[in-house]
Amino acid sequence: MKYLPLLLLLFQCMYVHGQNRRSLLAPQSDDVIHIRINQLGYIPAEKKVAILFSQKPIRKKIRLLDAETGATVFETRPTELNAPGWGFNHYYEWDFSSVRKPGTYAVSVAGTPLPSPSFRIGDDAYGHHQEDLLGFMRQQRCGYNPFLDLVCHARDGRTMFGPMPDSTYIDASGGWHDAGDQLKYLITTSYATAHMLLAYELYPDRFGDQVNALGQPGPNGIPDVLDEAKWGLDWIHKLHPAPDQLFHQIADDRDHIGWKMPDEDPSDYGWGKNSYRVVYFATGEPQGLSQYKSQATGLANLAGRSAAAMALAARIWRNQLQDKAYADQCLRAAQSLYQLGKDREGYQQGNSYGAPYRYNEDTWADDMEWGAAELYKTTRDRTYILEAMGYARQAADVSWMPLDTAEHYRYYPFVNIGHYALYNSVGTAFRDTLAGYYRAGIEHCIRRSQTNSFGIGVPFIWCSNNLATALITQILLYEKMTGDKRYHDFMLAQRDWLWGRNPWGTSMFTGIPAAGEYPLDVHTSIWAKTHQIVPGGLIDGPIYTKIWKSLRGLELTQPDEFEAFQNDFVRYHDDIGDYSTNEPTMDGTAGALLMMAHWGKKAN
Numbered sequence: 001m002k003y004l005p006l007l008l009l010l011f012q013c014m015y016v017h018g019q020n021r022r023s024l025l026a027p028q029s030d031d032v033i034h035i036r037i038n039q040l041g042y043i044p045a046e047k048k049v050a051i052l053f054s055q056k057p058i059r060k061k062i063r064l065l066d067a068e069t070g071a072t073v074f075e076t077r078p079t080e081l082n083a084p085g086w087g088f089n090h091y092y093e094w095d096f097s098s099v100r101k102p103g104t105y106a107v108s109v110a111g112t113p114l115p116s117p118s119f120r121i122g123d124d125a126y127g128h129h130q131e132d133l134l135g136f137m138r139q140q141r142c143g144y145n146p147f148l149d150l151v152c153h154a155r156d157g158r159t160m161f162g163p164m165p166d167s168t169y170i171d172a173s174g175g176w177h178d179a180g181d182q183l184k185y186l187i188t189t190s191y192a193t194a195h196m197l198l199a200y201e202l203y204p205d206r207f208g209d210q211v212n213a214l215g216q217p218g219p220n221g222i223p224d225v226l227d228e229a230k231w232g233l234d235w236i237h238k239l240h241p242a243p244d245q246l247f248h249q250i251a252d253d254r255d256h257i258g259w260k261m262p263d264e265d266p267s268d269y270g271w272g273k274n275s276y277r278v279v280y281f282a283t284g285e286p287q288g289l290s291q292y293k294s295q296a297t298g299l300a301n302l303a304g305r306s307a308a309a310m311a312l313a314a315r316i317w318r319n320q321l322q323d324k325a326y327a328d329q330c331l332r333a334a335q336s337l338y339q340l341g342k343d344r345e346g347y348q349q350g351n352s353y354g355a356p357y358r359y360n361e362d363t364w365a366d367d368m369e370w371g372a373a374e375l376y377k378t379t380r381d382r383t384y385i386l387e388a389m390g391y392a393r394q395a396a397d398v399s400w401m402p403l404d405t406a407e408h409y410r411y412y413p414f415v416n417i418g419h420y421a422l423y424n425s426v427g428t429a430f431r432d433t434l435a436g437y438y439r440a441g442i443e444h445c446i447r448r449s450q451t452n453s454f455g456i457g458v459p460f461i462w463c464s465n466n467l468a469t470a471l472i473t474q475i476l477l478y479e480k481m482t483g484d485k486r487y488h489d490f491m492l493a494q495r496d497w498l499w500g501r502n503p504w505g506t507s508m509f510t511g512i513p514a515a516g517e518y519p520l521d522v523h524t525s526i527w528a529k530t531h532q533i534v535p536g537g538l539i540d541g542p543i544y545t546k547i548w549k550s551l552r553g554l555e556l557t558q559p560d561e562f563e564a565f566q567n568d569f570v571r572y573h574d575d576i577g578d579y580s581t582n583e584p585t586m587d588g589t590a591g592a593l594l595m596m597a598h599w600g601k602k603a604n
Contacts, residue, residue, distance in 0.1 A: 030055035033109050035116040038496040039516040041125030044100040047489045050107050053088040060110045062094045067104040067118040074099050081453045087567035091453035117516050126599040132536035137228050138215040139534045140176040140586045146215030152262035155276045156250050162281030172250050172279045175235035179585040180524035184250040186302050187359050191413045192590035193232030194309035199594040200225045208603035243336040248282040252353040259528035284344045290353045298346020303337045304367030310334035311374035338371045360407040365394035369418030388422050401441035404459045414470035420477040438478045455493040460570045465508050465541030468494050469592040503565045511535030521576045523583035537584030538592050542572040
């Protein structure tokens with residue numbers, strides 16, 4: 001036993017990222033037992049369950065080890081699961097919830113030398129990783145990018161489909177690059193901005209002040225989450241220059257021509273390379289400049305949730321930051337955006353050019369509900385309450401949750417925050433209705449979770465990790481609304497999936513935990529051009545194998561380190577060539593912020 005701490009240290013070194021970091025993790029025989037845990041760790045009072053799987057039955061006891069001393073602190077046999085597995089013959093769960101003592105631990109199979117990666121049990125297990133997510137958002141900034149310390153796309157852009165002549169210049173600089181590419185969408189920016197503001201409103205003590213408004217080191221007296229949200233707010237203001245005008249997208253898939261630094265963008269939209277990019281005006285009608293056309297029926301999805309973001313901002317800048325001028329500007333924008341949504345009910349989708357892939361959002365009542373509910377809380381004008389209730393009834397429990405497949409971003413945002421925003425402003429009967437909408441969706445996911453050994457409740461469509469964080473967020477908001485904790489353990493299983501309790505044993509966030517297994521070879525130009533790891537980015541996540549095999553232009557660039565864990569049902573690759581599973585997204589990262597703040601430590 002005296003040599004066990006050395007073995008633990010050796011194993012941790014094996015998990016440090018390098019060219020062949022996973023070669024030692026591949027199964028050598030059918031006797032190998034694979035251990036999957038939440039690499040970040042566990043809150044002492046919460047449920048703690050590891051998943052183990054093997055081709056042969058597991059007859060041995062499982063041990064929880066103190067990672068510092070090597071001592072066994074808990075030991076028992078695992079329980080075999082009856083749910084279908086993905087590629088292995090036997091799956092087990094091992095519950096060590098009774099261990100609550102803070103410390104650093106690892107899970108080991110009796111008689112085998114190598115344990116799981118080490119992890120924390122303690123109220124500090126989640127550290128300040130919410131700040132890492134904000135760091136990833138700063139890396140996505142367009143205009144001045146503090147991670148790269150450069151200015152890009154300063155000529156955004158020239159209009160199409162607007163009331164002004166085509167190719168008219170407007171200032172659409174700023175905002176965030178959407179994902180590994182360098183497009184910018186109001187579809188995703190409106191949600192990312194509003195979600196960050198809600199996370200701050202719910203957990204203000206979790207966010208510190210380490211950077212200035214430009215994202216450069218040094219405090220400025222404003223929490224960094226609000227600096228980042230304001231980067232989105234300022235861009236939305238630019239896209240809404242008049243009460244009856246709204247722009248919704250900068251650039252299109254002509255961007256997708258290879259890896260590039262954002263200040264040396266060779267994309268050409270008709271005005272030369274590294275020059276002006278197209279800015280699409282939101283008409284509420286089908287759009288497209290080439291072969292592929294969007295489907296669109298109105299503006300209310302974009303206008304409604306942009307109004308929600310602006311109404312949230314008006315409260316925060318007025319009450320917390322004492323900035324009346326900016327608060328008033330945001331309130332005026334919230335009111336005009338909401339009115340624009342009322343006047344043009346329906347949805348605006350993303351535009352593509354040379355490829356069929358686009359954001360296919362086709363819901364909007366949830367966004368108008370959210371906008372109306374936030375406007376009521378900001379203005380106390382009861383007209384907004386009546387309208388929010390009407391939109392809530394239209395939105396109801398419509399979501400991706402009952403479905404095993406859906407078009408890309410069809411039910412966006414993936415959680416209807418409008419129900420939560422409205423809840424405390426209505427009477428008991430309508431509160432029950434809103435809570436029932438949330439319960440209906442969660443129950444669908446629970447039924448799906450019973451069909452696999454990992455207890456994961458989302459369908460594996462594109463951006464499945466976004467669905468997982470949305471499901472977690474919906475349960476957290478449901479608990480805040482009702483005090484009902486019946487879904488809490490189910491929620492923890494979804495959280496643990498994201499941090500390593502999955503077939504591949506990997507975190508789904510870049511660079512976290514630093515000594516663990518995480519996405520490295522991600523589908524981004526920043527990684528391709530600089531090989532710098534940017535912690536905090538949520539990758540798209542696993543998809544159905546049948547979808548993966550159908551995608552165009554997808555080619556792995558190196559042997560698959562996870563080949564032993566791929567199967568006919570679902571797959572994930574840490575490979576820069578896999579844009580479907582290994583691309584970190586701006587809105588996915590922002591959409592995980594509330595979840596991370598919930599478990600994160602208070603700011604120093």
